[in-house]
Amino acid sequence: MRILFLGDVVGRAGREAVSNRLPGLIDRLALDFVIVNGENASHGKGLTESHFKDIKDAGADVVTLGDHAWDQRDTLSYIEREPTLVRPINMSPDAPGRGAMLCHGRNGHRVLVVQGQGRVFMNPVDDPFRAIETAVDECPLEFIADAIVVDLHAEATSEMQAMGHFLDGKVSLVVGTHTHIPTSDHRILSGGTGLMSDAGMCGDYDSVIGMEADEPLNRFLTGIPRGRFIPAEGQASLSGVVIETDPKTGLCTYIAPLRVGGSLSETVPDFGGSTA
Known part of the structure; x- marks a missing residue:
């Protein structure tokens, strides 16, 4: 099966890019399942219910969050009734919502999506390694899940890469989110797990990680806040990663970055020329 993971959606520019481009990509790449990290979609912090529905309507099967999960207060209530909205599994056990969800793809495939937050x-959060391991062991490849995707929302690429090696052979893909910068280290590990340290963002890259540059630059130069961070609203790029999995094992057989639109150089998987 073919799975697309899109990195952090940032502000209006990111939301509109997802709405405008994702439906066409689903058809063009014959995608079976789509996961989108939406934790910066609403004004750069958090995800309102309305914006969650916009991302779902564009074609996302599951939306993940991150350390800004509760920045929009209505998330605390609507996450309980939205099973396809996933927050970090290693948050407090008293946090609402869920950190793992088994969902069905377009062709009936069963995909387990798990999110953890780095430390x-x-x-401060609980250990993401053991929390994610438990969720994966309870829903293993071949026996219950046809594919397993892990979103590690983390600052350090070393932690993202360590998670990939920790889960190698047990999951289809480990992908990082949070830094908003797409890495070029996409690869398949020896045990068959796809790994990419960070998927990047869906937003305006003529910015400082999705924010208008003036205020971040001011804080770097002076250390004195003058205003709030404002999401940049220029032409946005979609950034993410696409994998193809073995129908028997659920492990990764193909991995490639995806970048479409905006100021980044474009790259779209061709699956060996079979789909373009």
Whole structure:
């Protein structure tokens, strides 16, 4: 099966890029399942219910969150009734919502989506390695899940890569989110797990990680806040990763980055020329 993972959606520019481009990509690439990280979609922090529905309407099967999960207060209520909205599994056990969800793809495939939050340079959370391992062991490839995708929302690429090796052979894909910068280290590990340290963002790259440059630059130069961060609203790029999995094992057989639109160089998977 073919799975697309899109990195952090940032502000209006990111939302509109997803709405305008994702439906065409689903058809063009014959995608079976789509996961979108939406934790910066609403004004750069958090995800309102209305914006969650916009991302779903564009074709996302599951939407993941991150350390800004609760920045929009209505998320605390609507996450309980939205099973396809997934927040970090290693948050407090008292946090609403869920950190893992088994969903059905377009052709009946069963896909387990798990999200964890890193601990290096991040706010305190429980151990993501053991929390994710437990969720994966409870819904293993071949026996219950046809594919397993892990979104590690983390600051350090070393932690993202460590998670890939920790889960190698147990999941289809480990992909990082949070830094908003797409890495070029996409590969398949020896045990068959696809790994990409960060999927990048869906937003305006003529910015500082999705924000208008003036205020971040001011803080770097002076250390004194003058205003709030404002999402940039220029032409946005979609950034993410596409994998293809073995129908028997669920492990990764193909991995490639995806970048469409905006100021980044474009790259779209061709699956060996079979689909373009």
